[in-house]
Amino acid sequence: MAYLEHILYLDYNSTTPIDSRVLDAILPFLKDNFANPSSTHHFGQSINEKVKQAREQIANFINAEPNELIFTSGATEAINIAIKGVSESYSNKGKHIITVSTEHKAVLDTSKDLERKGFEVTYLPVQPTGLINLTELQKAIRPDTVLVSVMYVNNETGVIQPIKEISKLAHEKGALFMTDATQAVGKIEIDVVDLGIDLLCFSGHKMYAPKGIGVLYLRNKTKLTPQMHGGGHEQGLRSGTLNVPGIIALAKACEIASEEMALNQRNISALRDKLETELLKLPNTALNGDSENKIYNTTNICFKGQDANVLIGRMKNIAVSNGSACSSAVVEPSHVLKAMGLSDDEAFASLRFSLGKYNSIEDIETVISKIKELTQPNFKYA
Structure with missing residues (x-):
């Protein structure tokens, strides 16, 4: 598109x-x-x-x-x-x-x-x-x-x-x-x-x-x-x-949706699973939420020690969400993640990836590569 x-x-x-x-x-x-x-x-x-x-x-x-x-x-x-x-x-x-x-x-x-x-x-x-x-x-x-x-x-x-x-x-x-x-x-x-x-x-x-x-x-x-x-x-x-x-x-x-639901589920879940599997191989990462009882297009991952807002800002051509609520210039940690027991720092270090039917394997590989680059210990922000 x-x-x-x-x-x-x-x-x-x-x-x-x-x-x-x-x-x-x-x-x-x-x-x-x-x-x-x-x-x-x-x-x-x-x-x-x-x-x-x-x-x-x-x-x-x-x-x-x-x-x-x-x-x-x-x-x-x-x-x-x-x-x-x-x-x-x-x-x-x-x-x-x-x-x-x-x-x-x-x-x-x-x-x-x-x-x-x-x-x-x-x-x-x-x-x-x-x-x-x-x-x-x-x-x-x-x-x-x-x-x-x-x-x-x-x-x-x-x-x-x-x-x-x-x-x-x-x-x-x-x-x-x-x-x-x-x-x-x-x-x-x-x-x-x-x-x-x-x-x-x-x-x-x-x-x-x-x-x-x-x-x-x-x-x-x-x-x-x-x-x-x-x-x-x-x-x-x-x-x-x-x-x-x-x-x-x-x-x-x-x-x-009725005609394509099964196809979308098969294709999107495969992309989501690859993204999730590869990102969770990174050190200091953790999955937020149940690993089985969840919709096939979504994963929410905590990158401990990172600032999700900074990561989003550095991914100029990649759109993901951090789940935080911004209101009147006051940034608050996700109430969802807090309710699940995450600390403020862990909530602020979490990213939500939600995929759709227009995503491709090339998209996923690019995102994985970029996240790996941004989260490596010796990465220097320009």
């Missing part, structure tokens, strides 16, 4: 390039097919039919019903709508929520907001592998617990939580189960019925669709108090003119 010719991009968990086939699918809806699908005239209704077809295609991709999907601007909005909406709807049952200390900030910050409004939130710890302890979860669920929210695949380490077992524990005690599946949808097969998921959130830009489109799956009969008002769109649960190009794009991305 032209925009990847001059950079080795290993930051696919952050965002993905748009697949050219997805771009081709949405161009007509950016030009000629521009009508508002809520309009009553024939032009608007013709676009509405396209939206209905796309909704059905996306729903089928996760084995949901079309009316169980709420289109949003992305996973962050979907998460906010889900957690706040469910908590408000079921507040008569209780005001207790359970989540995990390694969740994305969209979940953690939303939970903190609810705490300020009188809700109680239990933040489950994780083991050094990044996995939760199911016994601890079981003990934490109370009669007044309304929601258990656990991320499917961690965005920093790639660790996969045992979602089916977690949902079963939640349901056995009368709680709803939600998962932020942003890093899972499009990479692995997801069946919301088989997994027992009540609410699921994901974004298009993590699976080769554009930014600005997301989905909240809401199992039928699950109550949700609207958080946005003004027009009654999406069954009154998320008002606002639909992002038609984004919806069309997401449907096409789901179609492509």
